[in-house]
Amino acid sequence: MVLKVNEIFTSLQGESSFAGLPCLFIRLTGCNLRCGWCDTKYAYDEGRDYSGMELVGLINDSNIKLVEFTGGEPLLQKEELIRIIGDVDQEKTILIETNGSISLEGLPERVLTIADYKLKGSGEGGSFLEKNMGFLRKKDEIKFVLKDFSDYNEMRECYMKYDLGSKCGVLVSKIWNAELSDGEIAEAILKDRLNVRYQIQLHKYIWKDEKGR
Numbered sequence: 154m155v156l157k158v159n160e161i162f163t164s165l166q167g168e169s170s171f172a173g174l175p176c177l178f179i180r181l182t183g184c185n186l187r188c189g190w191c192d193t194k195y196a197y198d199e200g201r202d203y204s205g206m207e208l209v210g211l212i213n214d215s216n217i218k219l220v221e222f223t224g225g226e227p228l229l230q231k232e233e234l235i236r237i238i239g240d241v242d243q244e245k246t247i248l249i250e251t252n253g254s255i256s257l258e259g260l261p262e263r264v265l266t267i268a269d270y271k272l273k274g275s276g277e278g279g280s281f282l283e284k285n286m287g288f289l290r291k292k293d294e295i296k297f298v299l300k301d302f303s304d305y306n307e308m309r310e311c312y313m314k315y316d317l318g319s320k321c322g323v324l325v326s327k328i329w330n331a332e333l334s335d336g337e338i339a340e341a342i343l344k345d346r347l348n349v350r351y352q353i354q355l356h357k358y359i360w361k362d363e364k365g366r
């Protein structure tokens with residue numbers, strides 16, 4: 154049992170309802186998408202193999218309670234990932250952040266999923282696997298990253314179509330150099346009465362584009 158890992162680092166969780174908490178990030182190698190504003194291109198190919206035992210030991214021995222598997226796209230190594238998670242201490246909270254294009258079916262009950270819904274502005278609009286809407290539970294989160302108002306409108310349509318406000322947590326943020334301001338997004342969310350969590354990417358605010366943060 155082997156996982157190809159790009160990097161392992163400790164940082165503050167920058168997004169999601171866990172934002173602000175110390176988190177052990179395990180970034181897996183490889184991605185099946187190519188978002189225009191991707192800031193982890195270095196994870197497309199680089200990395201090294203970790204045995205399950207090595208990885209589980211590293212997670213269980215860390216004194217960080219929150220663990221996130223991210224990418225790249227972690228679900229490209231789904232079967233191995235599921236097996237490794239089975240050996241992680243139960244007291245750890247495990248997040249998987251996925252780009253939404255690969256089936257969430259079969260993920261362990263204990264995992265909290267953060268599924269990105271790629272909007273048109275990312276260059277990968279339409280990549281979200283529709284049947285994944287059926288796998289999102291109350292404790293999971295769906296995330297929209299906006300580039301412009303067209304993305305905002307697409308997010309709102311998706312929110313209405315799938316009644317996302319009552320399905321799971323809904324996260325909204327914007328890219329660093331978006332064509333709309335935090336204030337404009339906040340006003341639009343309030344006007345449209347969307348039950349979403351608007352978030353500023355905390356890790357970018359603190360560390361800008363520093364690698365491994």
Ligand code: SF4
Pocket residue numbers: 184185186187188190191192193194224225226252
């Ligand atoms: S899904 Fe994530 S890692 Fe893959 S290209 Fe998009 S932003 Fe980059």
